[in-house]
Amino acid sequence: MTRISISRRGFTGSLLAATALSACAVQSEAPAKARVVVIGGGFGGATAAKFLRLEDPGISVTLIEPKSEFQTCPGSNYVLGGLKRMSDITHTYAAMTGRHGVRHVRDMAVAVDPVTRTVRTAGGQSFGYDRLVVSPGIDIRWGAINGYDEAASLRMPHSWQAGPQTVLLRQQLEAMPDGGVVALSIPANPFRCPPGPYERISMIANYLKTTKPRSKILALDSKDAFSKQPLFQDGWAALYPGLIEWVPLGKDGKIVEVVPGEMTLVSEFGQKHKVAVANVIPPQFAGKIARDAGLANEQGWCPVDPFTFESQRHKAIHVIGDASIAGAMPKSGFAASSQAKFVARAIAASINGQPAEAPVYANTCYSLVGPDYGISVADIYRSTAQGIVAVQGAGGVSPRTPPDAPAHRHLEAVYTHGWYASATREIWGS
Ligand SMILES: Cc1cc2nc3c(=O)[nH]c(=O)nc-3n(C[C@H](O)[C@H](O)[C@H](O)COP(=O)(O)OP(=O)(O)OC[C@H]3O[C@@H](n4cnc5c(N)ncnc54)[C@H](O)[C@@H]3O)c2cc1C
Structure with a gap:
């Protein structure tokens, strides 16, 4: 048995x-x-x-x-980067209640x-x-970072639940002067969407490069490694040279305190970063x-x-x-x-x-490094008595050096949008 x-x-x-x-x-x-x-x-x-x-x-x-309508986190980084509007990532429950007979309370x-x-x-x-x-x-674990509570998130948005927080961060990016520093504080694992912060860095970089080219991004990380790291860093070097500084845990990247009134982030070993915009993604x-x-x-x-x-x-x-x-x-x-x-x-x-059938699960995470530069990681999973494990050899990440790199990255950018359209249609659409 x-x-x-x-x-x-x-x-x-x-x-x-x-x-x-x-x-x-x-x-x-x-x-x-x-x-x-x-x-x-x-x-x-x-x-x-x-x-x-x-x-x-x-x-x-x-x-x-x-909620009467749902705004997806997937795609919200593109709103921050100016590639999409909030209406593009908003879905209603009309098909679910109408055609499919779900009772929505x-x-x-x-x-x-x-x-x-x-x-x-x-x-x-x-x-x-x-x-x-x-x-x-x-x-959000309010208070896990000293001084980061709901009031602080109105000054230093997390934007890790799509909606008003996404709009607020976009407005702050639009309002900041050319030459300002945008800081991100990134949590340790586990947290929602492992590649999400790095796609966000990319999308903000794309916006700054095209509108405020003297500005910088300071990515303060509570980890020493992250999802699709070589692919992201290759893309940053190619698309945004000199614009992004990523500070890992080992180089005092972990933020332990914020002072919203002074727009300052304080690291584990006491470094103070005063910035124009702070996107604080706290533990969850x-x-x-x-x-x-x-x-x-x-x-x-x-x-x-x-x-x-x-x-x-x-x-x-x-x-x-x-x-x-x-x-x-x-x-x-x-x-x-x-x-x-x-x-x-x-x-x-x-x-x-x-x-019941034996469960088999799938996941693909697409990320845009630039508007025409996509990367991905895919896996298949199965259940064991010890937990859910990835099936070895059934998935993989985008190649670092594909034969025709621009065409490859372009196609993955197309797939990124294709995945979003098909996934959201399958869930909230007809
Ligand atoms: C910036 C960003 C980018 C991302 N990009 C991607 C991506 O490209 N691809 C991808 O696959 N994932 C992506 N994700 C991750 C994805 O958003 C989450 O993993 C996903 O939303 C999790 O689904 P969920 O059902 O657990 O929670 P959610 O989708 O957040 O849904 C939770 C729902 O529960 C409701 N709720 C909460 N409490 C209650 C309650 N007490 N009573 C009734 N309702 C309640 C909320 O209102 C909400 O509507 C991204 C995340 C972020 C932050």
């Missing part, structure tokens, strides 16, 4: 028990095979909600998400009771569930609802069964996306969506008394 089938049997059994239990749940709804509640309408949650309905329209799916989930299997919202509603999918993304943890529901560990991330993404803390709750501990998988939108599709399939199979 393999680890997968043992897990599946338990999965099905606990679902049937849950279905019986939920007869006493608070919210009364039209008869359905089973009720699934999804918390969070981002990459993980929106995918799960839609694909649950595609898998089996007999399952009632309630998506709890306060515009409210914030504030409590989960794993015993009675109910979710309570800020607006005072309660929803019973047979299965709960939790995909609330990340929260799982979204509040996941932590409040007791789904997270001491580090603030949620341990899950690698085969089902079912919480290791509470039965019948699946935590996916950035909030989960997904082994070798990065905290990316692609990964969250890949996990969500499998979890939707596994939940539907379980409801219908069918065996």
